[in-house]
Amino acid sequence: MNQQQHHKAKGFAAHESKQPLKPFEFTRRQVGPNDVLIDIKFCGICHSDIHMVRDEWSEGTFPMVPGHEIAGIVSKVGDKVTKFKPGNLVGVGCLVDSCRSCDACRKGLENYCAKMVGTYGSRFPDGSITYGGYSNVIVVDESYVLRLPSTLPLEEVAPLLCAGITTYSPLKHWNCGPGKSVAIIGLGGLGHVALKIAKAMGAHVSVISHSDKKREDAKRLGADDFFNTSDEGTFKKLEDRFDLILNTVSAEVDFQSFVNMLSIDGAYIAIGLPEKKEMTLRVGPLIWKRRTVAGSMIGGIQETQEMLDFCEQHSIGCDVEVISIDKVNEAYDRVVDGNVKFRFVIDMSTLPQAFPVSES
Ligand SMILES: [Zn+2]
Ligand SMILES: [Zn+2]
Numbered sequence: 129m130n131q132q133q134h135h136k137a138k139g140f141a142a143h144e145s146k147q148p149l150k151p152f153e154f155t156r157r158q159v160g161p162n163d164v165l166i167d168i169k170f171c172g173i174c175h176s177d178i179h180m181v182r183d184e185w186s187e188g189t190f191p192m193v194p195g196h197e198i199a200g201i202v203s204k205v206g207d208k209v210t211k212f213k214p215g216n217l218v219g220v221g222c223l224v225d226s227c228r229s230c231d232a233c234r235k236g237l238e239n240y241c242a243k244m245v246g247t248y249g250s251r252f253p254d255g256s257i258t259y260g261g262y263s264n265v266i267v268v269d270e271s272y273v274l275r276l277p278s279t280l281p282l283e284e285v286a287p288l289l290c291a292g293i294t295t296y297s298p299l300k301h302w303n304c305g306p307g308k309s310v311a312i313i314g315l316g317g318l319g320h321v322a323l324k325i326a327k328a329m330g331a332h333v334s335v336i337s338h339s340d341k342k343r344e345d346a347k348r349l350g351a352d353d354f355f356n357t358s359d360e361g362t363f364k365k366l367e368d369r370f371d372l373i374l375n376t377v378s379a380e381v382d383f384q385s386f387v388n389m390l391s392i393d394g395a396y397i398a399i400g401l402p403e404k405k406e407m408t409l410r411v412g413p414l415i416w417k418r419r420t421v422a423g424s425m426i427g428g429i430q431e432t433q434e435m436l437d438f439c440e441q442h443s444i445g446c447d448v449e450v451i452s453i454d455k456v457n458e459a460y461d462r463v464v465d466g467n468v469k470f471r472f473v474i475d476m477s478t479l480p481q482a483f484p485v486s487e488s
Pocket of ligand 2: 226232234241
């Protein structure tokens, strides 16, 4: 294959905001000296894909090929690539580039770089749109490509690229470990992997949910305790109990009551972004117990690799339902209804051979 050729790619895209995903043909950039060409095998469906397609956070860039939980195999590398070779199992998460020179980038916090380039719905410095993983191939600079474990099923690894690092990074940053009491709010795509990782880090882990529906799953996945906030007296009972609370849900919650569950020096971390972004916070309960309220967004490249290695060591994969790509719109509705255990993953071999829509 000629180095100068752009790569024809096919995938599924939302052609306009709030529209169902349909087949889409497009081109990827040529494989540059530092690039890796990846044959995509699986891509997870993250709740943020749905928020993005439906313009629930901000105005999106269309056509939009979502997908930032990408797992595949290297099929070609540029001349200067040193970390990968054809045949390697690799992944791509939420970012495919950043400025590489700011404070955040120098500290390995590329996820907080002001010029971070998202894997889809974003733009490269040359103005071209980034297209994500609901697709057959992707070209990514090797600095933003991750090595994947070979000892776990690839479809169970794919969602770690977003759900895994989004939970691992705050758990690590706020010192989850032996002797710590950690609560996970919500047992969905993020929550179920947060639970597995927090347990593997050695903490005592509670799952907090608004019904009893997930009680059995929580126990099966290793939770030490399960609390239903609809049960009378739950909030009162849990006051001053946790060192760390990770809120994985993007719905509005009784924020203040959760903050009151923190013990001295406890931290409440938001990782799910609600549509309504403002919440009221009383300052007194922070002062009285030296509590922290914070947020966290995915993680840097080096930490993502560390998370993948940790998950391999502890045999942590996601619980997934593998679907063919023609079921993607149905899957979106089921994610919104909370009707999936716990992550949909698209099998990219199911992309249709014949494509009715052609654009580039
Ligand atoms: Zn995501
Ligand atoms: Zn930067």
